[in-house]
Amino acid sequence: MIGRAVRNGLAAAAFAAVTAVAVWPALAGDVPLPSPAKGKGEACVADTAFMRRNHMSMLVHQRDATMHEGIRTQQYSLKECISCHAVEGADAKPVSIESPDHFCRSCHDYAAVTIDCFDCHTSTPGGADKAAEADGAGADAVAQLSDYAKGLDR
Amino acid sequence: MTIDPKIAPAVAGEEGVGRRDFLRAVAGFAGVTLAPGVMLYSYGAAARPLDEAVSGKVRWGMLVDVSRCQSDCDACVSACFKENGLSAVERPTTDAQWIRKVDIRDPQTGVTRSLPVMCQHCAEPPCVDVCPTGASFKRADGIVLVDKHICIGCRYCMMACPYKARSFVHETHTDQVEAAPRGKGTVEGCTMCVTRVDAGNVPACVEACATTGNGAIIFGDLNDPASEIAQRIRTYATSQIRSDLGVDPGVHYQNL
Numbered sequence: 001m002i003g004r005a006v007r008n009g010l011a012a013a014a015f016a017a018v019t020a021v022a023v024w025p026a027l028a029g030d031v032p033l034p035s036p037a038k039g040k041g042e043a044c045v046a047d048t049a050f051m052r053r054n055h056m057s058m059l060v061h062q063r064d065a066t067m068h069e070g071i072r073t074q075q076y077s078l079k080e081c082i083s084c085h086a087v088e089g090a091d092a093k094p095v096s097i098e099s100p101d102h103f104c105r106s107c108h109d110y111a112a113v114t115i116d117c118f119d120c121h122t123s124t125p126g127g128a129d130k131a132a133e134a135d136g137a138g139a140d141a142v143a144q145l146s147d148y149a150k151g152l153d154r
Numbered sequence: 155m156t157i158d159p160k161i162a163p164a165v166a167g168e169e170g171v172g173r174r175d176f177l178r179a180v181a182g183f184a185g186v187t188l189a190p191g192v193m194l195y196s197y198g199a200a201a202r203p204l205d206e207a208v209s210g211k212v213r214w215g216m217l218v219d220v221s222r223c224q225s226d227c228d229a230c231v232s233a234c235f236k237e238n239g240l241s242a243v244e245r246p247t248t249d250a251q252w253i254r255k256v257d258i259r260d261p262q263t264g265v266t267r268s269l270p271v272m273c274q275h276c277a278e279p280p281c282v283d284v285c286p287t288g289a290s291f292k293r294a295d296g297i298v299l300v301d302k303h304i305c306i307g308c309r310y311c312m313m314a315c316p317y318k319a320r321s322f323v324h325e326t327h328t329d330q331v332e333a334a335p336r337g338k339g340t341v342e343g344c345t346m347c348v349t350r351v352d353a354g355n356v357p358a359c360v361e362a363c364a365t366t367g368n369g370a371i372i373f374g375d376l377n378d379p380a381s382e383i384a385q386r387i388r389t390y391a392t393s394q395i396r397s398d399l400g401v402d403p404g405v406h407y408q409n410l
Contacts, residue, residue, distance in 0.1 A: 067301050069207035070293065070352050079332060096328070120302055120330065120337030127239070127332035 034110040036103050039084040045075050055081075059117075078117065083125040097123035201354025213277075213296040214346055215376040215404035216360065217383050217392065218269060222370035225268035228255055230371065233362030234272075237347060239331035250321040250336075252344040253359055267410060270359065270371070273298060273319040273344035274395065274403030281311035281320065290341075296376075296404050297348055302340040311341055316396050317403075319343050376404065 044051050046058075058076050065071040074080045085103035086094035095102050097118040100109060104123070108115055117123075202208070234240065234253045242249045253272035259265070279298045281290045289305035292298045300311070300320075312320045320343040323336055333349040336342050347357035355361075360373040374383035383406075386392070392406040 063303060065207075067299070067303070068291065068293065070202070070295070070348070071205055071207055072349070072352055073204045098328075119326075120335035120340070122330045122332055122335070125332075127330055 032110075034107045036106045037085065037087045037101070039103075040086075041084060044084075078121060079125075082121075082123065086125050094124045202352065208293055208295040208352075210294040211377060212294075213376045213404060214351060215275065215296070215374065215383060215406065216346075216357075217372050217374075217386055217406045217408060219370045219372075219408045220267050220269045221409035222368045223268050223270065224368055225255075225257055225266070227268075227367050229362040229365075229367035230270050230359035231255060233358040233366075234344075237331070237350075237358035238334040238345075239327075239329060239336070241327065241329055243325055245324075248322070248324050250323065250342060252319075252321065252342070269407060269410065271317060271319070271395070272359070272405070273315075273346070274317050274401075274405045275344075275346060276404065277402035278400065280314040280316065280399075280401060284310040284314040286310065293348075297346045297351070298343075299345055299348065300341050300343065302335065302337065302342070305340040307339040307341060309341060315343075316399055316401070 046054070059078055059081075062073075062076040062078070066077070082103075087099075087101050087103055089095040089099060089101070097105055100106065102123060104115060104117075231253055235242075238252065240250045240252065253270050255268060256271050257266065257268050259267075275296055275298045276292075277296065279290070279292055281298065282292055285291075286308060287304050287306055289301045289303075290298070290311045291301060307322065309322055312318075312322060320341050322341050323338050326338045327336060330336055333347075334345070347355075347359075350357060356373045360371045363369060363371040372383050372386070374381040376384055376387070378384055379388075386408070387406055390408055392408045393410050394403040394406055395410075397403075
């Protein structure tokens with residue numbers, strides 16, 4: 001009986017040792033971990049552990065509130081995520097989801113979780129409309145009219 | 155009546171520029187025509203707080219004065235393309251088309267009219283009736299939308315719509331604007347520029363019509379008796395396209 005206990009004990013010790021050896025390199029950084037870029041500002045809308053587990057539910061909740069009820073608070077909006085977590089590329093412009101450095105992609109690639117947000121939504125702050133604004137077509141006329149409208153009494 | 159839908163180009167043609175030059179030249183005339191449109195910018199209803207849900211007390215609608223709408227003008231169409239990042243891929247039969255100009259002629263009298271046709275934002279929308287997933291829906295304030303998150307792209311709504319107001323996205327897009335997400339495999343249509351309306355602005359087509367067009371479209375709350383649109387509808391005879399269907403469109407036409 002004692003012999004069996006010793007054998008079990010030895011086996012457990014051996015297992016622990018093997019596990020420790022297997023885990024150690026990961027802690028030492030030999031296994032590539034995702035390294036999402038830090039967002040702007042002091043802190044995210046919730047603490048990191050909560051965001052890791054629940055960001056998808058928060059996005060779905062906000063999505064339904066916005067789509068169906070027209071609630072457009074910015075705090076939990078996808079737009080705000082993309083704006084705050086924008087990663088600049090070599091050209092100093094925010095990278096799109098095409099780039100592996102994109103904030104969302106850096107983790108989702110690692111976890112092998114496919115997201116389809118960006119099939120429809122733009123993956124860069126402002127989207128293509130910011131580029132369209134740059135041509136300035138009609139912008140003057142609108143600005144003039146806005147000024148005029150502000151001068152009206154009603 | 156012979157209806158001859160004309161697919162307006164994505165960018166304003168040369169005629170459009172010439173017409174704008176003409177309008178600038180007769181500044182006095184422009185001032186007169188712009189004044190009613192400008193009033194829209196302060197259309198009373200203050201922008202709803204961001205965290206407040208839309209209310210059924212409001213019903214957004216438009217009134218198009220067809221006598222002001224010119225056949226050679228596509229300011230509303232090009233503004234819609236730009237605002238919503240709609241990119242044509244040179245396939246006129248399937249390219250997205252949220253608003254189009256339609257020229258009509260009565261063969262008996264020869265009278266012609268030109269008018270914009272977009273989603274009519276019906277009170278009883280057939281597209282919502284037929285949608286198998288609930289993606290096609292009417293917001294409390296009367297704006298009819300597609301929730302593309304749950305749209306499966308079956309296109310029943312496109313067949314049900316009497317106004318041919320919806321389009322299907324056939325191609326992969328990467329050039330979306332922030333305010334108008336759109337992607338392959340879903341149906342889309344005029345949103346009455348819902349993000350602009352939620353922010354207290356008027357839809358892009360209405361703004362373009364007032365600034366670079368002929369001031370033919372006004373936008374407002376049909377339920378508010380004090381709004382300009384409600385007053386005009388009360389004062390003048392207006393019509394809804396295919397009013398015989400009983401779907402009660404939110405887009406009204408004057409002098410049609």
